[in-house]
Amino acid sequence: MENFETNMNEDHQIPAANGAADHGWQKVTYAKKQRKQKPNDSSSAAAAAATPSGASSSARVNGTDKAYVFRSVEQQAEDRHRRILEAKRAANAAVVDAGKVKSKHRSDDEDEDDYDSDEAEGNKGDKKAEEKKVKQKKPKKPKVTVAEAAANIDAGDLAAFLDEISGSYEGQQEIQLMRFADYFGRAFSAVSSAQFPWMKIFRESTVAKITDIPLSHISDAVYKTSTDWINQHSVEALVSFVTWSLDSILADLAGQHAGSKGSKKGVQQASSKSQVAIFVVLAMVLRRKPDVLVNLLPTLRESSKYQGQDKLPVVVWMIAQTSQGDLSVGLYLWARNFLPLVSGKGSNPQSRDLILQLVEKILSFPKARTILVNGAVRKGERLMPPSSLEILMHITYPASSARLKATERFEAIYPTLKEVALAGATGSKAMKQVAQQILTFAVQAAGEDIPKLSREAASISIWCLTQNADCYKQWDKIYLENLQASVAILKRLSEEWKELSVKLAPFDPLRETLKNFRLKNKNAMGDGDPAHQALYRDGDKYCKAILGKVSRGNGCMKAMAFAVIAVAAGAVIMSSNAESWDWKKLSVFVNSQFPS
The missing domain is CATH 1.25.40 (Serine Threonine Protein Phosphatase 5, Tetratricopeptide repeat)
Structure with missing residues (x-):
């Protein structure tokens, strides 16, 4: 600091001494500019050193001497600036070195990743190529029809299975029936939906044809083994099983309808493979135990779940199965469940046709009229109650303007159904x-x-x-x-x-x-x-x-009665042996002429 003050004093003294020569004027300089002009100052200093001692004083003041005055300050600033620059360079060098190391590691990793990626892509491509080759070489599964799957069911194996589940689940009839359905589900597991498009079959076929689908493919031995076992179960357990089976079929129906409409959130379709089995076991239950559907009739009539044009073919198929087992039950169900639909507001040609086909199928059975007339009353209930006769009479004889294509078909079946409705013991309380x-x-x-x-x-x-x-x-x-x-x-x-x-x-x-x-x-x-x-x-x-x-x-x-009695009495008198007359036959003859 002392050197700094000394230099400052000297700097102030020099202009005063030379004031006369400069006429009071002095050149203003800036230290910052002087630092920038350092090379020039250095060259000036060198020139001054070469100048002889006898040179003018003014040259020293404006040149070398002024630079000398600020030299210590500038040198300190330069030292400080140099130290700062060196510190920055050292810091930058450390950062650069660290970055190079990290970049090197990253580069190595990326090289490794690229290598692994290339290798993985290569392996993936190889795998795809291999899979493609495998798929091309894989043979197609043979199509299995319902008839082929049914032919593979062995009656002996089925009997052994039924004996096993009867023992394992003794007293649990509903579980037994579910296992029974599982057996047929496995038997028909290879049948694809294309081999059993039941909705299409029901929609395009007559009732007479769908009645035997798919049960016509089941052998007599398997059918007998199954129905004998079914007969051992209670009506209550069978009602529960039939309800479950029907719900399963209707769920599949809803799923297929949702799929056909292109719904993104449609009901998941039930496997058509299982539907073959369900149709088979349901048909066997309904044929062997027709009364099961009679117990289910109130539910079918009252629940909207089982009503509708789309569900009608399924219910028609079920009643057709019961008529195969008991003709009277088939007509009983038809009269109560379907006949009221014909006269309803929602009746349409399609539903009328299905309903007529069913009753025509029932009446076409051999000796159907005799069976139905003789069995007109079933367990205290009439096959054709008075309410059904009333509906039938109005449908068969409508106004001329209300006649339909179906009217002629009703006229054809009316006489038989009327006879069933009026059949019974004359004079009985019922x-x-x-x-x-x-x-x-x-x-x-x-x-x-x-x-x-x-x-x-x-x-x-x-x-x-x-x-x-x-x-x-x-x-x-x-x-x-x-x-x-x-x-x-x-x-x-x-x-x-x-x-x-x-x-x-x-x-x-x-x-x-x-x-x-x-x-x-x-x-x-x-x-x-x-x-x-x-x-x-x-x-x-x-x-x-x-x-x-x-x-x-x-x-x-009265006159005829007297005449007959007189003839009979005369014959008795004239007869030599009145005891030889058959009085019982005479009594029958008189009664036949005069019924009471």
């Missing part, structure tokens, strides 16, 4: 109740302005009168409310008296009813609508005509 139920809607239908329907309903009404004398009282109560229908029935009685009189005897209930009708007609003739007045007059006319026939009929019958 038939008396049926007659009263039928009379209610038959009288109403007889009054409709459809000639064929009116005639048919009048005929059925007269049948009710032959079954139960109480039907006369029922008719008497509704006479005025159904005047047009009652006149139609009276007209039919009058015109066909010869054929009907035998069935209507004895005539006492009829005679009393006709007298009541005449009294009602007489009381109502003075009042009311002119159209009704005409009906009252027609009704009274037919009542009078029938009463006359009833009176004449009684007189003729």
Whole structure:
């Protein structure tokens, strides 16, 4: 610092001493500029050193001497600057060295990665090539049909399997049935969906054809082994199994519908391989135990899960299976589940066709009419209840403007189904109740302005009168409310008296009813609508005509009875051995002539 102050003093003194020579002017210089001009200053210093001592003082002041004054300061600054630069260089050198090492490692790693990647890509390409070669060489699996898979089922192996699960799961019938289904599932596991497109088959085939699908491929030995084992199970367990099977089929149906619509989130389709087995075991259960579906009928009718046009073919197929096992059960289910659909608002040509095909299939069985008429009542219930007859009658005899293509087919099956609906023991308590139920809607239908329907309903009404004398009282109560229908029935009685009189005897209930009708007609003739007045007059006319026939009929019958008795008595007197006469045969003859 002392040197710095000394130099500063000297620097101030020099301009003062030379002020006269410079006339008070001095050149201003900057230390920073001088540092930049250091090479020039150095050369100036060298020149000054070569200058003789006798040179001018002004040259020293403006040149060498001024540089000498700031030399120590500049040197310190340069030293400090040099140290800073050296420190930076050292730091930069360390960073560069570290970067080079790291870059070298990275480069080595990348080289290794590139090598590994190239090697992996090469291996992958080799693997793809190998896989391609393997795929090309791999032989295609042979297509297995339902018939081929069914032919491989051994009845002995099946029997052994059923014995095993019966012992292993004793008392657990539902598990046994599931294992039974698993057995057939494995047997048909090689059958692809293309070999059993059941939806397409059901949609494009007739009911007569789908009835035997796919059970027609099962051998008699396997079928008998299976059905004998099924027969050992309770109805409750079988109902549960049939419900599970039906739900599985409908799940597959929903899955295929979702797939056909291109839904991205469609229901996952059940394996068609398992559906073959389910159709097989379900058919065997329904044929061996038809009553199972009778127990399931309320669920089928009430749950929307089992209703709809898309589900109809499946339910038709199921009822067709029961009809194979028991014809009566098939008609019972058809009348209660399908016949109401025909008359419903949602009826369409496709559903009507399927429903008609099913009942036509049932009625086409050998001796179907005899079997159904004789079994018209099943476990206390009629195969064709009165409500079914009412629906059938209106479908068969519609107005001319409402006739459909299916009408002719209903006309063809109507006589047999009507006979089943009216079959039963005459005079029995059950038939008396049926007659009263039928009379209610038959009288109403007889009054409709459809000639064929009116005639048919009048005929059925007269049948009710032959079954139960109480039907006369029922008719008497509704006479005025159904005047047009009652006149139609009276007209039919009058015109066909010869054929009907035998069935209507004895005539006492009829005679009393006709007298009541005449009294009602007489009381109502003075009042009311002119159209009704005409009906009252027609009704009274037919009542009078029938009463006359009833009176004449009684007189003729009495005369004939006396004649027969007289002939019989004369024969007995003339006979030498009256004991040789067969009095039982005579009694039968008399009764046949005069039915009570």
